[in-house]
Amino acid sequence: MKTYKIGVIVGSLRKESFNLKTAKALIELAPKSLALELVDISGLPMYNEDLEEDTPKEWVALRKEIKAVDGLLFLTPEYNRSVTGVLKNALDVGSRPYGKGVWSGKPGAIVSVSIGAIGGFGANHHLRQSLVFVNVPTMAQPEAYIGGAADLFDAKGKLTNDSTRDFLKTYMEAFEKWVITNAQN
Structure with missing residues (x-):
């Protein structure tokens, strides 16, 4: 069985981030055919087209890392009903220069994690809009809105909550099928 390399992009920089904790749980719960690796977006300079002439090494590294993966798993908190600036910046950096974006065609999925009851619903859907434009075929079902993350x-x-663990395991099994069906071999 082929092993698919999955880039895990966490849109929170906080050391004790619930999104990072969830990402680590997903890495443990992933089927054996998926090799999940965290992609560090914390040091990316803000996207500015003027910098393309002397491209920052962090941009080059991100683009190279994304090119090397077969699929993408995004975890996002919700900031003001949208994604974080660092996550949006990573999408912008990877989508440029125009016509040479690294995201295109890589199957993806989104897990939004929040201390609130609606589990980052707004951020999840804003991220979906951006992923449509950068051509990441994003898994539609099951959706993953993890609320009450502090508990x-x-x-x-x-992760100590059994029902959440069971849900995330099922989610990763669905993602495995999505990647196998949509990965560009």
Whole structure:
């Protein structure tokens, strides 16, 4: 069985981020055919087309890393009913220069994680809009809105909620099928 390399992009920079904790849980729950690796977007300079002449090394590294993966898993908190600036910046950096974007055709999925009850619904859907434009075929079902995140992890950051673990395992099994069906082999 082929192993698919999946880039995991977490849109939160906070050290104790619930999105990062969820990403680590997803890495543990992933089927064996998916090799998930965190993609660090924390040091990306803000996108500015003027910098393309002397491209920042961080942009080059991100673009190279995304080109090398077979699929993408995005985790996003919700800031003001949208995605974080760092996540949007990563999308912009990877989509340029125009016509040479690295996202195109890579199957993706979104998990939004929030301490609130609606689980980052707004951010999830804003991210979907951007992914349509950069041509990331994004898994439609099951949707993943993880609410009440403050109560799901222990002091060491381990997922302790069994029903959430079961849901995330099912989610990753669906994502595996999505990647196998849509990856550009």
